[in-house]
Amino acid sequence: MEVAGKVAIVTGGGGGIGGALVAALARGGARVVVADLDAAAARAVSDRVNSHYPGVTVGAGGDVSDTAQIERLIALAGAEFGPVDMYFANAGVAGAPGLDAGELDWDLSIDVNLRAHVRAAKLLVPQWVERGEGYFVSTASAAGLLTQIGSATYSVTKHAAVGFAEWLNITYGDRGVRVSCLCPMGVNTRLLYEGQESGDALGMAATRAVTSAGAVLEPETVADIVLAAVQEERFLILPHEQVLEMYRNKGADYDRWLRGMRRFQRSLLGQ
Template structure:
């Protein structure tokens, strides 16, 4: 698909998955704007994009980001809500052990960052006939992430919000894509050599996630799954919940025994 007539905005676009998505759209001819807390201008200069410091917990900043992108590049037709954070549970592996602030931070970025972005961009897209809104969630939002209860819960909420957008605005021209990878070679997996439980099916590159997003847009698919096995796992979880939970307990015992800390 040729994106030469499109403007794409990406949050969390300075590094990792966000940068790869920005580069993927650039390679397809799009004009790209990236926003991030740190490094947006530097990355933008490197890849030939527009960069702006952006905190997705501040709705006014999202509006300014869109204003600047549309003033300099044109109407935004694709918005990628990629900014996200991972907060692990406390070292005792207590799922309720994360602090209120860690839970709130996760919710503000992983859920409300997408909500605020949609609230800002959809009123601009709708009069033009629609557009694409993509949320980079996680396989944790379909399955679960051992040792990261706030991440799991907020990524589930992000997936549900993406579904709500698709149901509510699909007939009005909004295409929604929800990206749900397992382990990706980014700073989020730190120095883990195998990606922990998320790496059970291998670690993919950020460019693989970008390719999955681009393919899902073109093929009109709601889910973008860089790890295709996730679809089968989600089906098993839905139909055999007790077996699923038992299997995850087994993985947790293995991880605690091997590392003694969340991954």
């Protein structure tokens, strides 16, 4: 799909990959609603992009795991630019490490990393089927294909996000709805370093695991890769190409892969 002339919503657009996606979409000729829980951050990204491409974005605050808030964003896009053609479900949370994660931690991770995607798709996909075209881009993680040392909430919900994107692709791919799933490793965003800042041994190990497994990419690099994949209508977006080989090794010999991950975890924890 070409992005020129399209109307997009980017969640988690107040910085990181989301902010870079907003800028890349604007350069490509799209008009964008920038959504973020932090309304000031969303407006700041919108203002910065509009300073280069006047009037092509609008910023809005809101909890994008809330159906009513997603409806509000869709209505805002319609009022400002027209019907939504593309939805980038990019907002995410890292989650608490270990089995100490409480019920509220699990609820937050499930809501933001998974249900936000489901709720947006329920609102948009029927419209796209009727119009014959639409694009849903899910930001998951390499953790959704492999795992995440430290955080069960992150690993489990990112696996679920990949599974939902797969299901969307299979179920609606022949009806005009395109779906891609972004699964990067380390990207230079605030989210990457939350575990390191937590002071928790598993949390710090999680950050070291990601930063030692491959290059830490800049959000702008990832955004360019995403839009290239969208143009090709490619499902799996892997900014770190080695993830594919890791995923193949996992499937080829699961027990060996698990032993290797335990060994890797021991090295990170200094055991």
